[in-house]
């Protein structure tokens with residue numbers, strides 16, 4: 001993309017941006033749009049269109065919207081080929097900034113459909129909320145750098161990464177935070193949802209997912225709970241459609257070309273249960289570990305910030321009592337149970353008595369679960 005250092009020459013076109021008020025605004029680095037349609041219905045208008053060349057669209061868009069303020073969830077209107085056709089601003093970095101000649105403008109053509117099937121995600125998580133998991137965070141740093149400038153990595157680009165580890169250690173949370181941090185679309189699919197009623201459903205969903213991600217690249221595909229579909233060969237015979245899904249996944253992962261800038265992240269509790277061919281496609285396997293003492297303390301403190309009741313707790317003792325528990329366990333099994341126990345006892349403060357109760361209950365639950373498999 002062209003990038004000279006000229007200050008933007010603010011044009012108004014036939015829109016009416018409040019230019020004087022804009023003087024102190026920052027310049028937009030990146031704006032993500034999705035088609036929103038016309039503001040009114042008129043028989044002859046066709047709502048559907050296809051963008052053949054995203055780079056050309058970017059130049060076309062930048063030229064006509066140069067100098068306008070972009071605010072997330074507001075709209076920009078086309079003035080040229082499809083007058084008054086609206087584009088929703090899905091994200092603007094930074095928000096409330098001005099489009100310049102250097103602003104990247106990305107159009108997600110299928111955001112509406114993606115939203116319907118919940119594959120395109122935005123979340124409230126941020127990387128700073130994730131305690132520990134430094135290896136995974138370092139990889140996220142590499143991914144972020146790569147997506148800022150894909151060309152510079154050439155054949156050394158990150159492609160397929162597998163996150164694995166015990167339940168509740170932050171795998172899904174980290175990817176959701178990544179989606180928030182990046183200005184590229186992230187498509188999430190839960191592998192369990194690929195096992196459909198009809199043979200072939202899952203394979204075609206995988207195909208569509210990779211197609212969408214390719215069309216909107218740079219982008220990220222996140223296949224959560226990937227073990228559900230990419231079962232080890234010895235289990236595949238138990239589920240007829242699974243081997244078809246595995247094959248489709250392999251075909252699509254191999255089909256991504258070097259130039260496409262699509263990163264696939266898989267998450268699983270148990271990498272050894274994965275199909276060997278699928279597993280070998282992941283260049284790196286990153287383990288998510290249970291939190292150590294310091295990390296459990298930080299998880300406790302973070303969660304207590306949003307606690308809707310006062311508390312009088314000995315955090316160091318809770319750290320000791322929760323050894324071996326995951327971030328999810330600490331939040332859901334200990335803090336939530338303690339809060340509910342306090343409410344049930346008409347208390348207006350959470351004390352160690354409520355925590356002890358929660359620990360006792362969680363131990364009973366855990367031993368029940370263990371017993372089921374013995």
Ligand SMILES: Nc1ncnc2c1ncn2[C@@H]1O[C@H](COP(=O)(O)OP(=O)(O)OP(=O)(O)O)[C@@H](O)[C@H]1O
Nearest residue numbers: 129130131166167168169170171172173327328331
């Ligand atoms: N490292 C962490 N830092 C902060 N909070 C955490 C961490 N790990 C887990 N949590 C808490 O636990 C919740 C569940 O985590 P998450 O869904 O990411 O686990 P997961 O590793 O994907 O588990 P599963 O393997 O069962 O899918 C998070 O929403 C968060 O509240």
Ligand SMILES: [Mg+2]
Nearest residue numbers: 171172224267
């Ligand atoms: Mg998960």
